[in-house]
């Protein structure tokens with residue numbers, strides 16, 4: 001609501017100045033990308049700010065009352081970015097002490113379990129996995145959001161108002177600059193120092209393996225060179241998105257002491273189309289494994305938990321709010 005004295009020249013001039021400044025700000029802030037019209041963010045940008053640019057060019061000459069009102073309204077509309085449901089979880093990962101504590105807590109627990117697991121030749125973290133002192137000890141870790149922190153890529157998507165795209169992901173991976181998840185390097189070195197081979201089992205596509213290896217080394221992680229320890233998706237025909245075949249491959253020659261991941265699928269095969277109740281059942285039937293053989297790193301930003309809520313197994317971003325609200329428990 002606007003209550004002004006329209007005859008007041010000073011006030012009018014002030015509003016004009018504010019309006020023009022706002023338009024300029026909007027134009028600068030939201031019209032940087034040439035492809036904006038093709039993105040969800042583009043729709044916002046065009047609706048809110050796009051038409052203003054042409055008007056702004058001649059606005060110094062004629063400023064109607066209507067335009068003044070539009071200018072003031074723009075203060076509210078363009079002064080802050082549009083809401084994005086991914087923002088809070090990403091900020092939690094990037095800024096909160098609680099996230100860093102949580103990840104260090106998990107890696108610390110896993111580290112303290114290494115000696116006992118190593119000393120027990122009957123210890124295996126794999127269902128039906130081989131045991132025996134003759135097998136080489138190993139651990140299996142997932143990469144993304146388990147040992148490498150890609151919240152920066154999440155931040156880029158939020159800034160751009162874009163969903164996940166292969167191009168933006170590959171660009172991020174090619175930079176090989178994702179930092180370590182807090183506590184990961186200490187844990188991985190604690191394992192390597194004990195003669196335990198660290199296997200990185202990731203669903204990054206195999207064409208990204210070299211970049212991934214560079215990033216793991218840049219983050220200060222141990223990456224053995226005697227054998228391939230970075231097992232990527234489709235590196236062989238059998239190595240599908242389901243990581244079971246890769247765990248079994250490692251288990252043929254190694255006694256796997258621990259598995260660390262950020263997604264249920266890092267530990268068990270997920271039935272196609274599994275809903276949230278089926279996932280919780282899988283968590284419950286494996287209750288004795290969590291914190292002893294299997295260790296879960298928190299990832300509130302994305303994961304297979306999202307797909308369990310949406311028909312067709314899609315991510316939550318960009319889905320209708322009502323589809324998400326119906327999962328909200330208020331009891």
Ligand SMILES: [Mg+2]
Pocket residue numbers: 142143144145146261262263
């Ligand atoms: Mg992951």
